[in-house]
Amino acid sequence: MxxxxxxxxxxxxxxxxxxxxxxxxxxxxxxxxxxxxxxxxxxxxxxxxxxxxxxxxxxxxxxxxxxxxxxxxxxxxxxxxxxxxxxxxxxxxxxxxxxxxxLDLAVITDLVVNAPEVHSRPSRQDTRDELRDALRRLVLLLDRPESLALLKDGLVREIHHWLLLGRQGLAVRHLGSPDSHARRVARAVAILRATSPKPVQIERLAEAAGMSRSGFHKHFRAITSLTPLQFQKQLRLIEARRLIVSSGKMISQVAFEVGYESTSQFSREYTRMYGQPPTKDKRAASEQLETVSAAG
Structure with missing residues (x-):
């Protein structure tokens, strides 16, 4: 390293x-x-x-x-x-x-399509040393902007190459296959990330994934371990905690901004996920800010 x-x-x-x-x-x-x-x-x-x-x-x-x-x-x-x-x-x-x-799914797809004899067969080699070396060379080029501009694309491809040949190469290859369940679900996840906290119809997600409604539910849960609704709820609560800790907004305002109509429901689900109510996180964030301000 x-x-x-x-x-x-x-x-x-x-x-x-x-x-x-x-x-x-x-x-x-x-x-x-x-x-x-x-x-x-x-x-x-x-x-x-x-x-x-x-x-x-x-x-x-x-x-x-x-x-x-x-x-x-x-x-x-x-x-x-x-x-x-x-x-x-x-x-x-x-x-x-x-x-x-x-990981860049387009790069994975390009490597698999253009060099199938290398990247399409199971290998499961231990490529950790090669992967770390490629990452090291990429980071070191941050200090040499002109060289970085010329060499970064090749290093990005090399990083994905070693991942494809590594022990998790099969799962990485599935990410690059346009017809794989992982790639199809990824298209739905991109919509959920882009539209959160707005509600999204399950039909729209299934259509984006090119699946039936029942098939989409099955594969989405198999890949993410959550239903689409649970996945979106996690995205909302993660954003809510970020706002509570960093923005200083009222709990009710945060609840509304992340898509909740009921503050009490928001507080229940927030507490279930984080183990403590949003008011406690807000108070801790305020106390930390006061401590930093006093030290400054």
Whole structure:
């Protein structure tokens, strides 16, 4: 992995605020993350990505137990799935450092179509070292913008190449197949993300996925572990928590903005998901802001 990669991520993230999404880079889909203290439990809906932890530790639950990812560990997610995450090891002296790279379905499709003899057969090789090296070279090019502009497309393709040949290559290939259930469901998920918090008719989602209503329900749940309605509810509540923590808006206003007509129903579902009512999160966010203001 090398100290040069860790130093590069540290340098590019020193100015960032403690944010789960991290620093957006000039490379589409590449995010760099730094955190100087353990985080609270976060609920999110993860899209297909690869994450490489460089320092510290992160706990992730994708529905079947909790996995811990420490320095040098790589996590590959091959579907739009709900996740519960927590950065469990981080400090000012030794911050949590990681990079995340969103998978590009168009690149996967292009590689499979244009080199089927390489990418269409099962391989399940251990390509973690090659993958990490390609990610390292991509990040290091952030300091050389002119070279980055010339070389990033090739490195992006190389990253997807090693993923296709790796142990999760079959699932990655399914993402690139226009007719696969994973790719069809991904089209519906894109609509849910783009239209949230507005309600979306199930017929529209099924049509976008090219499936019958019953078939869509079946495959959507098989791939995401949620029904379409549950998936949208998670998106709404994730956005609600972001607004409560960062915007200072009233609970009733947040509830309305994310698509709830009843504040009491919103509070019940928020509490069920996060384990505490939205008023408690709002109060904690206000107290933290006051502490920061007083320190400044």
């Amino acid at each position: 090398g100290p040069d990669l860790k130093q590069a991520v540290q340098r590019h993230t020193e100015w960032q605020r403690e944010a789960a999404l991290g620093v957006v880079t000039p490379v589409r889909g590449l995010h760099l993350v730094r955190r100087t203290s353990p985080s609270e439990i976060e609920h999110t809906v993860v899209q297909p990505l690869v994450c490489l932890v460089l320092q510290g530790c992160k706990q992730v639950s994708l529905g079947s137990g909790i996995s811990s990812y420490a320095a040098g560990n790589t996590m590959v997610v091959t579907g739009n799935v709900p996740a519960v995450t927590r950065i469990s090891m981080a400090s000012t002296e030794t911050p949590y450092l990681a990079l995340a790279f969103d």
